[in-house]
Amino acid sequence: MKMATQIYTIGTVQDFLLQIGRVIVAGNVELAVFRTSDGAIYALQNRSPHPKGGPLAEGIVSGHFLYDPLYDWKIDLRTGEVQAPDQGIVMTYPVSLVGDIVTVSL
Amino acid sequence: MTTIREKLVLVGNGMAGIGTIEQILKLGGAYDITVFGSEPHPNYNRIMLSYVLEGSKTLNDIILNDWNWYEDNNITLHTGTTVTRIDEGSKQVVTDSGMIVPYDKVIIATGSNSFILPVPGSDKEGVVGFRDISDCDAMLAAAKQYSKAAVIGGGLLGLEAAKGLLNLGMDVTVVHLMEDLMERQLDRNASSMLQAELERQGVKFAMGKQTIELSGEQRVSGLRFSDGSTLAADFVVMAVGIKPNVTLAKDSGISVNRGIVVDDYLQTSMQNVYSIGECAEHRGMCYGLVAPLFEQGMVLAKHLCGSDTKPYEGSIVSTKLKISGVDVFSAGEFLDSPEHTVISSKDEWKRTYKKILLKNNVIVGAVLFGDVTESANLQKLVKQGAVMTDEIYTELMGTGCCGGGAKKSTSVEAMADEEIVCGCNGVTKKAIVDAVTEHGFTTVDEIKACTGATRSCGGCKPVVEQILQFVLGDSFQQAAKQGICGCTTLSRDEIVAEITAKGLKTTKEVMNVLGWKQEEGCSKCRPAINYYLGMMNPDTHQDEKESRFVNERMGANIQKDGTYTVIPRMYGGVTTPEDLKKIADVSLKYDVKVVKVTGGQRLDLIGVKKEDLPKVWEELDMPSGYGYAKSLRTVKTCVGSQFCRFGTQDSLGMGALIERKYERLDFPAKFKIAVNGCPRNCAESCTKDIGIVGNDGGWEVFIGGNGGIKPRIADSFCKIKTDEELIEVCSAVMQYYRETGNYLERTSEWVERMGLEQIQMVILNNEDNRKELAARIDFALTQVTDPWKKMLNDSSTRTALFEETRV
Numbered sequence: 001m002k003m004a005t006q007i008y009t010i011g012t013v014q015d016f017l018l019q020i021g022r023v024i025v026a027g028n029v030e031l032a033v034f035r036t037s038d039g040a041i042y043a044l045q046n047r048s049p050h051p052k053g054g055p056l057a058e059g060i061v062s063g064h065f066l067y068d069p070l071y072d073w074k075i076d077l078r079t080g081e082v083q084a085p086d087q088g089i090v091m092t093y094p095v096s097l098v099g100d101i102v103t104v105s106l
Numbered sequence: 107m108t109t110i111r112e113k114l115v116l117v118g119n120g121m122a123g124i125g126t127i128e129q130i131l132k133l134g135g136a137y138d139i140t141v142f143g144s145e146p147h148p149n150y151n152r153i154m155l156s157y158v159l160e161g162s163k164t165l166n167d168i169i170l171n172d173w174n175w176y177e178d179n180n181i182t183l184h185t186g187t188t189v190t191r192i193d194e195g196s197k198q199v200v201t202d203s204g205m206i207v208p209y210d211k212v213i214i215a216t217g218s219n220s221f222i223l224p225v226p227g228s229d230k231e232g233v234v235g236f237r238d239i240s241d242c243d244a245m246l247a248a249a250k251q252y253s254k255a256a257v258i259g260g261g262l263l264g265l266e267a268a269k270g271l272l273n274l275g276m277d278v279t280v281v282h283l284m285e286d287l288m289e290r291q292l293d294r295n296a297s298s299m300l301q302a303e304l305e306r307q308g309v310k311f312a313m314g315k316q317t318i319e320l321s322g323e324q325r326v327s328g329l330r331f332s333d334g335s336t337l338a339a340d341f342v343v344m345a346v347g348i349k350p351n352v353t354l355a356k357d358s359g360i361s362v363n364r365g366i367v368v369d370d371y372l373q374t375s376m377q378n379v380y381s382i383g384e385c386a387e388h389r390g391m392c393y394g395l396v397a398p399l400f401e402q403g404m405v406l407a408k409h410l411c412g413s414d415t416k417p418y419e420g421s422i423v424s425t426k427l428k429i430s431g432v433d434v435f436s437a438g439e440f441l442d443s444p445e446h447t448v449i450s451s452k453d454e455w456k457r458t459y460k461k462i463l464l465k466n467n468v469i470v471g472a473v474l475f476g477d478v479t480e481s482a483n484l485q486k487l488v489k490q491g492a493v494m495t496d497e498i499y500t501e502l503m504g505t506g507c508c509g510g511g512a513k514k515s516t517s518v519e520a521m522a523d524e525e526i527v528c529g530c531n532g533v534t535k536k537a538i539v540d541a542v543t544e545h546g547f548t549t550v551d552e553i554k555a556c557t558g559a560t561r562s563c564g565g566c567k568p569v570v571e572q573i574l575q576f577v578l579g580d581s582f583q584q585a586a587k588q589g590i591c592g593c594t595t596l597s598r599d600e601i602v603a604e605i606t607a608k609g610l611k612t613t614k615e616v617m618n619v620l621g622w623k624q625e626e627g628c629s630k631c632r633p634a635i636n637y638y639l640g641m642m643n644p645d646t647h648q649d650e651k652e653s654r655f656v657n658e659r660m661g662a663n664i665q666k667d668g669t670y671t672v673i674p675r676m677y678g679g680v681t682t683p684e685d686l687k688k689i690a691d692v693s694l695k696y697d698v699k700v701v702k703v704t705g706g707q708r709l710d711l712i713g714v715k716k717e718d719l720p721k722v723w724e725e726l727d728m729p730s731g732y733g734y735a736k737s738l739r740t741v742k743t744c745v746g747s748q749f750c751r752f753g754t755q756d757s758l759g760m761g762a763l764i765e766r767k768y769e770r771l772d773f774p775a776k777f778k779i780a781v782n783g784c785p786r787n788c789a790e791s792c793t794k795d796i797g798i799v800g801n802d803g804g805w806e807v808f809i810g811g812n813g814g815i816k817p818r819i820a821d822s823f824c825k826i827k828t829d830e831e832l833i834e835v836c837s838a839v840m841q842y843y844r845e846t847g848n849y850l851e852r853t854s855e856w857v858e859r860m861g862l863e864q865i866q867m868v869i870l871n872n873e874d875n876r877k878e879l880a881a882r883i884d885f886a887l888t889q890v891t892d893p894w895k896k897m898l899n900d901s902s903t904r905t906a907l908f909e910e911t912r913v
Contacts, residue, residue: 008913017906019626019652020659023716025912037614037626049174051166055668058656060629067629069656069664074628085555088174 005105012100016041021057021066029106031093032057034077036064041095042077043104049073049088056090111138112210114410115199117189117354119143121152122383122399123215124171125532129407131179137410140182140207142189142199145238148173153396153530155242159270165239192358194376211410214355214366214374214381218348218394223258227320233342236267248341249274256280256329256339258317260287262425264345265300268309271343279310279337281317281329283346291425291436295452296459296475303432303457312337350385350392365392370417372406382406389420397421397529404524404534416524422489435481438471438488439463446470449503462502467494482569486521518572527573528559528566535573542577550574551592590848591630593622598848602638611639611646613653629655634849637736640772641844644886651903657734660907661893662719665712669699670719672711673733674726675769678743678762678781679707685728692725704733706740706778717910723894730894732769736850738777741765742790746783746800753783755800760829761789764798767833768840770890771883774847774856777840778812792819795843795853796836805832809839809865810857818854821862824870837880838869844883 008026016022016035023046024031032046032055042064048054050071058069065083066075074083080090094105114130114137116123127139143149149171157163176183184205191200198208220235222228232252234244245267248255253276257268260282272278280287286297287304301311316332320342329337350365361367361375365387372380372388382402384394393399398421408415422438440463442448450461458476462469462484469492472484480502492498521527523536541547541556550570554560560567589595596604601620610616613635617627627635636653657663662670674689689709693701699713708731714722723730732739741764744750746757761781780789781798785806791797797808797820804827811820823839826832842865847856857865869876897904905911 010913011911015906017652017903020906022906023910025910051169051172052666054666055664058660058664060632060655061652062624062626062628062632065624070666072629085558085561089178 007096007103007105009101009103010043011102013039013041013097013102014100016102019061021059021061023055023057024104026104026106029093031104033095033102033104034061034066036061036077040064041097041102043093043095044075044077044080045091045093047090049082049090050086111136113137113208114139115189115207115209115212116141116215117192117199117212118215118217118383118385119145119147119149119183119185120215120217120383121149121170121396122217122403123213124149125400126213126215126382126403126407127181128171129404130411133407133411133413135407135411137211138182139180141176141184142187142201143183143185144188145240146186147239148176148183148185150239151530152238155236155239156266156270158242159245159267160273165242189354190357192354192360192376192379194358194379197378210378212379213406214360214379214385215383216351216354216385218350218384220344221347221349222344223317223346225317225319227322227326228344230320230322231325232322232340233320233326233344235344236263237348245271245341245343246274249276252340253277254279254339255341255343256312256337257343257345258282258329259343259345259347260284260311260313261290261345261347262288264343265304265309267343267345269304269307271341272308276341277310278308279312279339280304281312281315281331281337283314283316285314287311287313288434291440291473292434292475293440293442293461293473295450295461296434296436296473299457299459299475300432300434307432348384348394350387352385355381355385363387363390370405370419371409372402372418380406380410388418391420393421395425395529397526400526400529400532401524403532422485433474433476433478435474435478435484436472437481437485438469439465440471440473449499451503460503462494464494468492469494469498479568482566486518486569489525518569518576521573527569528557530566531558531561533557533559538570538573539577542574547574548578590634591628593617593624593627593631594620596620598634598638601635602642605638605642611643612648613639613650633658637772637774637849641886644889658736660716660719661723661730661734661897662714663734669713669715671733672714672719672722672726673704673708673731674728675731675765676708677765678741678758680743680758680762681708688726688728692722695725696722704740706733707742708733708740717908720898720904720908724898729769729892735772736775736777737771737773738765738768738779740778742778742780742794744782744784744786744788746781750783752786753800754802755781755783755805757781757783757789757798757800760798760800760832764833764836768836768883768887770892771844771887773840773844774849775852777843777853779836793817794820796820796839798832798836803827805829807832807835807839810853810862812852812854816854821857823862823866834876834880835869837883838876839865841879841883841886842868844886845879 010024018035021032021034024033030046031043034042046055046057048056048068054070056068060067064077066077073086080092082088096103119141151168151170154168188202189199190202198206200206220237234241255271255276255278257264258281260280268278268280286294287301317329318332319330320326321328326342328339352362352366355362355366366374366381366385368374368381368386368388372382374381383399401421402418405415405418445465447464452459461473463471469487521535525535527533527535537557541553547553559570590598613632616635632653636650640647651659662672693711696718698711702710704710741761743757743761747753747755748758777795779796780791780794782789782791783800785799791799791808793811793813799806806825807823808820809823812818
């Protein structure tokens with residue numbers, strides 16, 4: 001059953017420090033939100049696809065990549081794809097900016 | 107696209123079957139795939155069970171395709187289900203649960219079962235094979251409860267099981283029918299050297315023994331041999347061989363010999379039914395090793411996808427046994443006969459053995475023990491049926507290798523595209539060549555990241571290097587300059603020099619100006635550069651939170667479930683009842699899961715939720731213990747002269763003083779100190795970065811020790827008389843380490859790299875230098891602040907990092 005998408009306002013641009021992930025719980029999804037140096041904002045599910053799981057928000061951001069805090073997997077923030085030689089994909093959610101207001105569609 | 111997808115059923119969820127499916131997917135095969143597996147797990151690397159047994163890997167580490175992979179590739183997976191019959195008439199497979207699934211094509215990849223000796227008592231408790239995860243679990247459990255293990259079977263698998271059980275603390279005896287170990291791969295010389303080496307490591311042997319009974323009541327208690335002797339054992343592993351699992355084939359009317367008979371395209375006697383892996387028999391051979399399975403899988407995958415492929419003609423097998431410190435390799439024909447010309451060299455001092463067998467001057471087999479560097483080369487030569495020449499001889503047996511250079515590239519050139527280079531991961535020569543040409547790779551590491559080759563046992567590295575060299579031609583540099591990480595070729599010293607020369611202030615600036623490959627660096631270089639910048643300009647550098655690892659950024663240690671641990675300071679390992687009360691109250695209030703006493707002589711509160719961290723710090727109102735940091739962790743102490751009858755110096759006082767003085771400062775890596783009141787060393791100075799030992803005349807200082815994965819005993823650095831001198835020496839050593847150490851390099855490695863004499867010269871023989879170093883660290887120390895207090899006063903950062911914002 002496909003649920004209708006919901007749009008959540010998750011804050012203003014200033015709430016998100018550059019290159020530092022922040023956890024936002026929107027509805028019942030826990031998001032890791034990242035603001036990269038070029039000002040873009042990405043929202044991913046705050047869960048690593050690694051078999052042992054774990055969060056993502058506390059990783060190191062470089063360009064549009066994230067190095068996850070527990071296993072150092074390299075993840076493309078734009079697509080959620082884990083880079084070789086590891087495998088996996090993180091759920092990503094579309095982000096919109098209206099002025100300074102940041103919204104996410106779930 | 108109007109093609110109807112054919113239904114492909116794979117019986118068996120192991121490496122051979124799933125490896126083939128991966129090939130089919132890569133080739134774009136249009137199949138609706140259903141997989142049946144008897145085990146409850148997704149596809150895992152069975153070979154790595156040995157590592158799980160010895161403790162260096164976990165079950166999760168060895169999973170090759172997790173549950174998501176099946177979903178992502180639209181593969182229907184039924185675990186814990188055994189297919190019982192393939193019905194040719196109705197083109198359906200039937201399972202033990204009564205499920206019926208139609209098929210167009212079937213691949214049987216049911217592997218083998220451990221062969222259990224049919225002797226009385228073999229069904230007693232405590233008798234297992236070594237084949238799958240449940241066997242491994244049984245062995246790990248047995249090691250906890252029982253003490254004497256017997257492994258029946260001195261082949262590849264038996265020896266790995268024996269070593270694993272030995273590592274788990276059991277008393278292990280390997281029982282073998284023959285007089286020589288691994289007689290299917292090694293000759294007598296290599297076998298006896300192998301046995302001697304394993305005996306040195308603690309494995310016991312009962313050779314030339316035939317087991318005729320397992321004695322005991324409900325649980326096994328011992329073995330009885332045909333010569334009347336016995337061996338006590340409360341846990342028995344049967345590693346006497348494997349039997350192809352042909353039950354399904356037999357019950358379905360498919361031709362079966364020892365294994366399921368297949369032709370050169372892996373087809374069985376039943377139309378549309380194929381078989382690969384250990385359960386299959388090709389030209390009379392049943393393979394029990396992994397590389398042939400990938401080779402078979404590739405031929406079958408191409409065949410099923412309608413691609414052109416040479417038929418499968420069998421594999422030349424080579425084994426590489428690697429049980430910590432014992433390297434053994436053999437390929438092709440290895441037992442001498444009158445038809446063979448034998449080249450061999452045995453070196454009992456170096457404990458190496460090398461033998462090459464020729465037939466009509468063609469290299470047909472080899473055995474190596476102790477030094478297996480030529481294994482990849484020999485495997486190639488045996489496979490190619492290379493003719494022995496002076497050049498090859500010098501390469502393999504002689505001192506020089508210059509003449510061999512050209513020869514090596516030619517043998518790589520002659521290698522077929524589909525030849526498997528990396529047996530552990532099924533990577534072909536073509537995959538490597540493609541990776542290099544498509545992505546412009548110039549290093550083995552890049553190839554490893556892209557294809558996985560060399561990432562498991564590493565045995566194929568020489569061949570991968572040769573292929574790389576061959577593809578790149580002149581542009582290949584044997585030892586490409588290694589920078590601090592993949593983003594740069596610059597070394598630490600070069601980077602630090604440039605930072606000074608160019609006045610660079612931020613990691614972004616450094617990476618921009620010095621031409622980083624990845625603009626904003628990676629998880630290796632960002633924290634490193636941030637450290638160097640801070641070390642060089644302690645008063646002006648703006649620490650970059652975004653360039654810190656999670657633990658340092660959060661001021662707490664992240665755990666696998668996303669909670670954190672909090673460690674408050676306990677200077678010199680001494681606390682007060684008031685502090686204990688505070689810790690107890692806070693732990694109860696915030697539902698701390700475990701209060702652990704650490705090796706560093708303080709308390710660790712485990713299981714704190716991220717959003718509770720600021721409140722925990724506030725209510726504890728104690729300084730951060732920096733349990734997460736690359737800085738001074740703890741100063742361990744013994745009771746010392748304040749109370750102890752043996753104490754000659756006040757270790758309690760000095761320890762607390764030192765911890766208060768040097769806390770909070772950034773170092774290249776974590777730093778641990780101990781102060782002892784006398785040479786009895788109750789606080790273990792010998793494995794500390796700085797170990798201080800009191801004596802009647804003063805103090806002795808040791809440096810460069812550490813515990814951990816690669817322990818090192820600290821070196822004696824100097825003897826001094828006064829407390830003031832002690833502090834000055836410690837300051838100088840620490841600052842020198844800060845200024846010259848590579849990020850992440852412990853003092854143990856630093857001392858080895860710099861040389862103890864060099865460090866002594868700089869610090870002990872040069873008073874000015876020593877005082878200047880001490881002054882510099884004192885200056886840096888004036889800049890530090892408690893991070894917990896700092897975070898409590900910075901509400902915007904605190905909110906962004908810790909709050910669980912709900913919208």
